[in-house]
Amino acid sequence: MDPVTRISFNTHVLIKLPSDNLKICELKADSDISLGKFGAFRTNDVIGFPFGTTFEIQYDNLADDENIPNVKKVDASKSSKEKFKIPVGNLKVIDSNFLAGRIANGSGSDEEFTPQPELQLIGNSDSNKNLINIGSSIQKLSSEEIEQLKLQSASGEDIINKMIEAHGSFHQKTVFSQEKYLKRKKQKFAKRFTVEYLSSSGLLQYLLDKGDVVRAMDMSEESLGMILNLANIRSSGTYLCVDETGGLLVYAMLERMFGGDTNDTATGQIIVVHENEHANLDLLKFSNYTEEFIQTHVKTISVLEYFEPPKLAEVEGALKPLSDDELKAMKSNKKGAYYRRLKWYNGQLNIIDWATKLQYDGLVVASTLHLPSFVPRLGERVHGSRPIVCYSQFRETLLELSHVLYDDLRYLAPSVMETRCRPFQTIRGRLHPAMTMRGGGGYLMWCHRVLPVDPSEVKAPVPFIAEDSVTTEAKKQKTE
Amino acid sequence: MSQFSEYKDLIQAGDLALAWISRDNIKPVRITPGATFNTRYGSFPHDDMIGKPFGSQIAVRTRGSNKFGFIHVLQPTPELWTLSLPHRTQIVYTPDSSYIMQRLQCSPHSRVIEAGTGSGSFTHAFARSAGFVFSYEFHEVRYGQAKQEFEDHGLLRDGNLAITHRDVCQDGFAIGKNDTTTFFENLQSDDGVSPAKIDANVVFLDLPAPWTAIPHLEEVISQDSKVSVCCFSPCIEQVDKTVEMLEKHGWVDIEMVEIQGKQYESRRQMVRHLDHALQRLRDVRERKQIGLERRKRMFNKLISDQEEPYEERPETPKTEYNPFGKGSRVKEGDTGFKWKEVSKVESEIKSHTSYLTFASKIVEKTRDETLVTKITDQERENAAKTPIPTKGENKKGKP
Numbered sequence: 001m002d003p004v005t006r007i008s009f010n011t012h013v014l015i016k017l018p019s020d021n022l023k024i025c026e027l028k029a030d031s032d033i034s035l036g037k038f039g040a041f042r043t044n045d046v047i048g049f050p051f052g053t054t055f056e057i058q059y060d061n062l063a064d065d066e067n068i069p070n071v072k073k074v075d076a077s078k079s080s081k082e083k084f085k086i087p088v089g090n091l092k093v094i095d096s097n098f099l100a101g102r103i104a105n106g107s108g109s110d111e112e113f114t115p116q117p118e119l120q121l122i123g124n125s126d127s128n129k130n131l132i133n134i135g136s137s138i139q140k141l142s143s144e145e146i147e148q149l150k151l152q153s154a155s156g157e158d159i160i161n162k163m164i165e166a167h168g169s170f171h172q173k174t175v176f177s178q179e180k181y182l183k184r185k186k187q188k189f190a191k192r193f194t195v196e197y198l199s200s201s202g203l204l205q206y207l208l209d210k211g212d213v214v215r216a217m218d219m220s221e222e223s224l225g226m227i228l229n230l231a232n233i234r235s236s237g238t239y240l241c242v243d244e245t246g247g248l249l250v251y252a253m254l255e256r257m258f259g260g261d262t263n264d265t266a267t268g269q270i271i272v273v274h275e276n277e278h279a280n281l282d283l284l285k286f287s288n289y290t291e292e293f294i295q296t297h298v299k300t301i302s303v304l305e306y307f308e309p310p311k312l313a314e315v316e317g318a319l320k321p322l323s324d325d326e327l328k329a330m331k332s333n334k335k336g337a338y339y340r341r342l343k344w345y346n347g348q349l350n351i352i353d354w355a356t357k358l359q360y361d362g363l364v365v366a367s368t369l370h371l372p373s374f375v376p377r378l379g380e381r382v383h384g385s386r387p388i389v390c391y392s393q394f395r396e397t398l399l400e401l402s403h404v405l406y407d408d409l410r411y412l413a414p415s416v417m418e419t420r421c422r423p424f425q426t427i428r429g430r431l432h433p434a435m436t437m438r439g440g441g442g443y444l445m446w447c448h449r450v451l452p453v454d455p456s457e458v459k460a461p462v463p464f465i466a467e468d469s470v471t472t473e474a475k476k477q478k479t480e
Numbered sequence: 481m482s483q484f485s486e487y488k489d490l491i492q493a494g495d496l497a498l499a500w501i502s503r504d505n506i507k508p509v510r511i512t513p514g515a516t517f518n519t520r521y522g523s524f525p526h527d528d529m530i531g532k533p534f535g536s537q538i539a540v541r542t543r544g545s546n547k548f549g550f551i552h553v554l555q556p557t558p559e560l561w562t563l564s565l566p567h568r569t570q571i572v573y574t575p576d577s578s579y580i581m582q583r584l585q586c587s588p589h590s591r592v593i594e595a596g597t598g599s600g601s602f603t604h605a606f607a608r609s610a611g612f613v614f615s616y617e618f619h620e621v622r623y624g625q626a627k628q629e630f631e632d633h634g635l636l637r638d639g640n641l642a643i644t645h646r647d648v649c650q651d652g653f654a655i656g657k658n659d660t661t662t663f664f665e666n667l668q669s670d671d672g673v674s675p676a677k678i679d680a681n682v683v684f685l686d687l688p689a690p691w692t693a694i695p696h697l698e699e700v701i702s703q704d705s706k707v708s709v710c711c712f713s714p715c716i717e718q719v720d721k722t723v724e725m726l727e728k729h730g731w732v733d734i735e736m737v738e739i740q741g742k743q744y745e746s747r748r749q750m751v752r753h754l755d756h757a758l759q760r761l762r763d764v765r766e767r768k769q770i771g772l773e774r775r776k777r778m779f780n781k782l783i784s785d786q787e788e789p790y791e792e793r794p795e796t797p798k799t800e801y802n803p804f805g806k807g808s809r810v811k812e813g814d815t816g817f818k819w820k821e822v823s824k825v826e827s828e829i830k831s832h833t834s835y836l837t838f839a840s841k842i843v844e845k846t847r848d849e850t851l852v853t854k855i856t857d858q859e860r861e862n863a864a865k866t867p868i869p870t871k872g873e874n875k876k877g878k879p
Contacts, residue, residue, distance in 0.1 A: 001851065004589050005681075005705035009859050029859035044856055048847030052706035052840060093845050197706075199585045222575070222739060225582025229574055232557040234608050235588060237487060252582075256609060259587025266588070361487050383489070384535020385554045395744065399823045402746040409537075412552055413503055416744040416823060419575040424736045426837070428723050431716060431736070448500075450535045450552045458539040458548060 003288060004260045007046050007053070007195050012286040014202045018156075018190040022206045024198065024286055032088050037150075039191040040086040046195055049093065057089035057191040094192060123171040124178055131172045140166040156190035176430075197260070198286060200224065200252035207248065207283075208438070217245050217366055218393040220441030222421040224249075227364060228256045230446045231389040235266035237361035240378060242273050244367050247283035249391075250298060253364070254289065262293045271354050272300045273378065275369060301354055307377065309355035315348040359383040363449075366391040372404040379411065382449040390445040398445040405445075409452035417444045482634025484604060488555050491529045491536070496633060498560050499524075500552040506564035508556070522549030529553050556633075558604035568622050569598040572686065572712065575741025576833050577602050583838060584682045584708045586610055593680040593700065595648045595687055600626045602684070604633070607641045614655070614663075614678055618647035627662060636662055642676075649689055652696035653678060683709040690718070691725035698729070703843045711837040719835045731839035738835055743826045748812050748819040756803035763801040770794070 003011050007027065015023040017038055025033050027043045034040040039057035046055060125131070141149075141163055149159050163185060164170050173181065196202055204224060207216045227249070233239065235257040243249040250270055258264040272279050279300035287294070319341050322330070330338065360382045365375060371390060379388055388411070392398045398416045405411040420441055423434045483496040491497060495511045501519050509517055509526075517524045522540040529538055532553070539550035554560060559574050572580075584590070590610040597603055597617035603626070606613045617623040623645040627636075635641045642663035644655055655663050657674040664674070678700040685693055690711040701707040709731065711722045719736050726734055778791050804810075805817065813819055 001855065002705075005702075006847075009855065029856055029863065044852075047855065048849075048852040049845060050705045050842050052842050053845050095845060197585075201582060201585070221582060222579045225578040225580075226575060229578035229581065229605060230559055232559065232608070234485070236485075255585070255587055257587075259585075259589030259611075261589060264588060383487070384533045386487075386535070387557070387559075395823060399744070399746055399821050403748075403821050406746065412500060412535075412554075414746070415503075416746060417575075418742045418744070419579065420740045420742075421579060422738045422740065424738070424835075426719075426723060426734050426736045428720055428727075431719065433738075448535065448552075448554060450537055450554075451533060453537045453539045453550070455539070455548060458541055 001048065004197065005050055007049050007051060009043070009047060011288045012198050013051075014196040014198045014206065016194040016196060018192055019187045022202070022209050024203075024206055034086045035193055036086070038193060040088045041091055041193075042088055045091040049195070051195060051197040054094040054192055054194040055091040056094050057193075058092055059087065059089045059191075089191070124175045125172045126174065128172065128174055128177065131169055134168075138168040139163065140168065150189070156186065156192070159189045160185045198288070200248070200255045203251060203283060203286065204248060213440075215246055216248060217368075217391065218440040218442050219245065219248070219366070219391065220419075220421065220438070222419045223391065223442045223444060224252055226417070226419050226444055227366075227389050227391055228252060230444065231362045231364045231387050233257060233362065233364075235264070235268045238269045238358060239271065239362045239364060240273065240360040240381065241270050241363075242365045242367040242369075242374075242378070243281070245283075247281035249364065249366050250281055251283055251287055254287065254294075254297065258289070258297070260288060262289045268297060270298050271358070271360070272298060273303055273306050274300060275303050275367075277302065299350070299354065301351055305351050306355045309352050310348050312349075312352055315345060315352070319345045321345065355381075360386065362386050363388040364391075365389070368392075371397055371401040375401055376404065376408055376411070379449055384449055384451045386449050388445075388447050388449060391442055392445070393440070393442050395443045398443050402445055402447075405447055410450060412448040412450040414445055414447035417446060419444075482638050483556055484558065484561075484608065484633055484635060485638050488534055491532055491534055491553055493526075493530055496556055497529070497534070498554045498556050498564055500554055506554075506560065508561075508564055509553075517551070519549075519551065521551070522547075524551055558601070558608055561604050562601045565599055565601055567599055568625060571599045572602040573741065573830065573833060576712070576739050576836065577605050579739050580684065580710050580712075580836060581605065581609065584684075584710060586682060590682045591678065591680045591702070592682040592684065593653060593678065593697075594684045595646075595653075595693060597622065597626045597643060598686060600629055602686070603630070603641065603643075604635070606684075607635050607638065610682070611640060613641045614653070614676075614680065615641065615643045616646045616648050616653065617643065618645070618649075620645060623660070630662075636665070648696060649687065649692035653693075653700040679703075681705055681707050683707065684712065685709065686712040688718075689721075691721045694722070694725045694729055694731075698843075701841070701843065706840055706842050708838065708840045712834045713837070714832070714834045716835065719837055722837050726837070726839045729841075731841045734837065734839040736835050736837045739833065740829075740831070742829055744823040745826055747822050747824055749822045750804060750810070751818040751820050752804050760801055760803060760806075767796075 001008055007013060009027055009029050012024055012026050015025055015033075015035070017023065017035060023035070027033075027047065029044065031043050032040050033043060035057075039059075041055065041057055046053075146159065146163070149162065160182065170178065170181075201221045201224070204216055204219065204221060207213075231239070233253055233256045237257075239253065241250060241253065250272060253270055257268045258266060272281065274280065281298070281300070284294060284298075321342060322338070327335075327338075358381065363375075363378055363382050363386075365371070365378065365388075367374065371392070375388070375390055382388060390398060390401060395416060395418070402414040402416050405414040418441075423437060425432055425434055488495070491511060493511055493513050497509050497511055499507045499509045499517055499519075501507065501521065507517075511526050511529060513527060513530065515526045517526065522542045524538050524540060529536070532538075534553065534555040537550050537552050539548060541547065542549050562571065562574055562577075565571070586592070586606065586609045588609070588611045592606050592610045592613045593616070594603060594606060594613060595616040596619070597615045600615075603613060603615050615626070617626055623643065627643050630636050630641060630643060642655070642661060644659060644661035644663065646653075646659065655661050655676040655678070657664060663676050679702050680700055681702045683697060683701065687693055690713060697709070709726070711719075713719055713722065723734055723736070774791055774794070781788075805814070810817060
């Protein structure tokens, strides 16, 4: 089974709830996942379905099951934990667009042009002129009664239908407002969820929903996408990267390069330069690449190691790798120590390579360090003609950077850019931009690394064409 | 390997390169020994470029004026190509194309349908990332041009792009052996089944009437995984019809968005303090005063009939106090003055490119029960083998 298209065990997935909230879950065999008031389900019941499938949690057949808690007579022998355990329901695959509201925007794109089935039997009004606001007393069901309904584990639909029945002036609402009502209630009572593949956009949305805007550096999906394109990220490149988002950027690069396929044989690598003792790529824990895969394709090096790499002579002086024969002769109690030293030795050699030998196919920076002093130095090891993309939450920091790069002949045409996505309420006949949207989203600086010539080496043109071949000959010799 | 898919070190004869003359003047150049690239900044012999690394600045001194003229020779990327390409049609610019690729999760795992090809700018970006791209163009001349271009750029040789001459609105997307297509030209024999197995999971429709193409998608999209579509239309009426058709054919998660890309110019504004302005006016007033007094004296002399009322005009010294360089031409950023770094939106922005209508569909929402049972049993077996029972693991997925 392909873990990129189908829901699989031992992977992290994104779960979309009726409230438009997101959750990241790891699917372990034979375990339950609780979605709070929306119910709970067994992982085994979702395995094998394609990503994007929406499920409804049903309790009908379980009505007599001991799993259903009864508030009035709590079994005292159960532990307190189990008392509040949310009952696990059966799942039914939903084949409608109920949960359509896309992750990025809960702006009501899930409403349909034709009234939803629940509304078709109920009258509605052309206008709301007869609608008088008398507050919550219009709803004849009390909140206790609704709670009771929930405890009886009536399906979300049942509860909503009962509420509509008991609503005094529902028929006086316009279809538009009825639909809004329905949507609000569904967000509250529906027991549905959608299992999505954990894409980089999904991970970003998850962080933003959680209020982790600072961690994501206020980045928007459109800025993230633009970074990947402007930096020309492809599966064969070796990229230098600074990622202060805790791994979001690196994950997005990995996804673009390998598409979540842990068996991908492409050779691309990301060298992550970090300012702390250890790199923070915490978010990669959600990724479904194997640890081995990540170790092959993501390397980390601190700014100190990068800018002040160890000297080759010192490293080679500290250890001489042994030949196989010597190794065999070695006592086993010494071998452990030797291997530790060898690991260190190889690590140091790698650092020397990354910091002094490699030429990078691109530089991608999302950092809050002072960019004008940081980026030009990182750019030194970028190969000619390769892009440099720098993300910042603030335009001013990039502006400052662009002025510095503009004066540096090694960087071609630094540009400060912004991209913003404006979502629309997408209902036929009622298309309009969403009334509110997330502000911010950050800015980008894009330029290319180039190799300037020394102006003193530029010769005056030669007057006769006949001599051209001679000078080019001379030039060729010079370059060789 | 193509000019686009391989990272090249040195500029070689036969390479396609981009000569960056200025921000809005980037020209494709096929490197040919003996040839010259002419611009108004000078003539650049290709032989000067050959053997140098990509990204090299190539400079000449122009005849006569002996001015320093230069270009930068870059290796093409889809984004640079977008800035330089010959427009056959309106093109999809990077803010739009990058958002679409991100939202449609473009990766080696994607099998992309693109209709129509147009100027081929987005095709280059898709081909860089996707597992396979099926591009369709209904205009015969443009098909020929695009095919030639993809050939020249090595994209067809890379083996993950096929272009087909087809009106997809009329005739759908299926590709057979008798069609005008590159699909069967660049394939290993065992893939050459007809009609081609398209199995797309990413669809991009840049057509005047995308709603007429939507019904044809059923037969070529992946049947057992989520398929995402993006329709690119400039008019809101097109969006309305597209949404209608998408709903009718069972596409869900329909959302339309608009992308606004902006570029900022990095500029400097002179820092001009009030005190300096005051001081400058005081300076002006003082000089005026001197002049007035001189005229007063001359007038008084004239009244009192003194001889020689004319007083020699004193030599005006060059303004000593001119904090802002008024009257002289000051270059932005002149080090003799203080500057504040500022930014300004470019003078013309693309205020509307197109509306992007996204939707998704899963054709078969089923699972293979026997396979799932097998996998579950396997999992249990594995769990039993692990020395420590998976005590903590059940909790992991929970809040």
